Amino acid sequence: MRNFFGKSFLLFTVLALVLAACGGNNEENNANNNSGNNAAAGEASDAGKTIKLAYVAWDSEIASTHVVKEVLESKLDMEVEMMQVDAGPMYAGVADGSAHAMVAAWLPTTHGHYVEQYQDGLEDLGPNLEGTKIGLVVPAYMDITSIEDLNNADVADSLESTITGIEPGAGIMTGTEKVIEDYSLEGWNLLPSSSAAMAKALESAYNNEEPIVVTGWTPHWKFAKFDLKYLEDPKGNYGGAEQINTLVHKGLKDDMPQAYQVLDQFNWTPADMEAVMVDIYEGKSPEEAAAKWVADNEDKVNEWLKGIE
Structure with missing residues (x-):
């Protein structure tokens, strides 16, 4: 009988140790899984990343680019580097990746030749403003x-x-x-x-x-x-109504998915843009005018952020 109880006690002890080890492994696996999930979530966030926005020094593009900058910084906690260049280098920079994006492509006439020249490195996200x-x-x-x-x-x-x-x-x-x-x-x-x-x-x-x-x-x-x-243009040299498109470097969607989504959803009206331009003309800095417009147009900005957690 003593041998029976002794053997039973030994078997119980072994089973307890095995169960404890399994439980520890499950906890470790759960921790690893949670860590992996958190890492994946971190990879999906653009917070802390630096995005370079190229623009030409036109009043319209100063307004639009600074508004996008304000949204990316205040809503996504990104770092934004502004690159003021001439039109040709703007397209070349986004195409070769030295800049990530622009919201200043006047199409189809004004900048059409640049798009044709640099199209291999560009992704066109469509118009952000119509009626130009x-x-x-x-x-x-x-x-x-x-x-x-x-x-x-x-x-x-x-x-x-x-x-x-x-x-x-x-x-x-x-x-x-x-x-x-x-x-x-x-x-x-x-x-x-x-x-x-x-x-x-x-x-x-x-x-x-x-x-x-x-x-x-x-x-x-x-x-x-x-x-x-x-002045009327009977020969049609200047073309008809145009639109302003958003262009990004190919690959931005993978590198900065949240910024890409904001840029893809960025859309406003000539009246919106002119409100920012007038504030700048009357003395506000581009940063101040952009921050004011973003604060005054929360509903529109939320449309640009739709789908971003």
């Missing part, structure tokens, strides 16, 4: 209506045969060079400057009711501040 336009712009008080009127000698003299432009290499500058050729505007000069310098020259001329013709586009704060008009 480019062309030659004059104050409404000027008694001309068409680009063809610039051939009039008196009009040419009053304007010193000069069209005030923006940065060399910009799509609208390339298009305007062809306009001068196609409309036989002999002796006319396209004066390169910058978006800011063009706007300053326009404001000065407008306040003094002087004649001026500039390269212009919509949306832009100048249309909210001044009474302006586009």
Whole structure:
């Protein structure tokens, strides 16, 4: 009987040790599984990552890019590096990966040749703003209506045969060079400057009711501040209504899935953009104007964040 109890006790002890070991392994496995799940969740988050946004120094693109920056920083806790460049380097940078994204592609006409050149490295997420336009712009008080009127000698003299432009290499500058050729505007000069310098020259001329013709586009704060008009373009050089698209470097979806989703869902109106531009024109920094717009438009921003936990 003693042997029976002794053997039973020994068997019970062995079984207890085995069960304890199994329980420990289960706890360890559960911990490892939870750790793996947490790691996977961490990999899905873009918090702390740095994203590089390229943009041209146009008032419209300063507004849109800073709004996207504000959302990525304040809502996803990302680091955003802003890269202000000319149009050509903007496309080249996103295509080769030195920049991750842009929200400044004017299509299909203004920047169409850049997309064609760099398309192998770009993913087009579609329009973020519709209803844009480019062309030659004059104050409404000027008694001309068409680009063809610039051939009039008196009009040419009053304007010193000069069209005030923006940065060399910009799509609208390339298009305007062809306009001068196609409309036989002999002796006319396209004066390169910058978006800011063009706007300053326009404001000065407008306040003094002087004649001026500039390269212009919509949306832009100048249309909210001044009474302006586009010159008709009978030859259709500037194309019709355009849209602004979001382009990202191929592979961004895998590298930064949350940022990719925000960029894919980013969409607003000309009125939204002009509100930010006007605030900047009236003295706010781009960062301040963007933060104000994001705070005032929570519902719209939440649409851009939809599906992100």
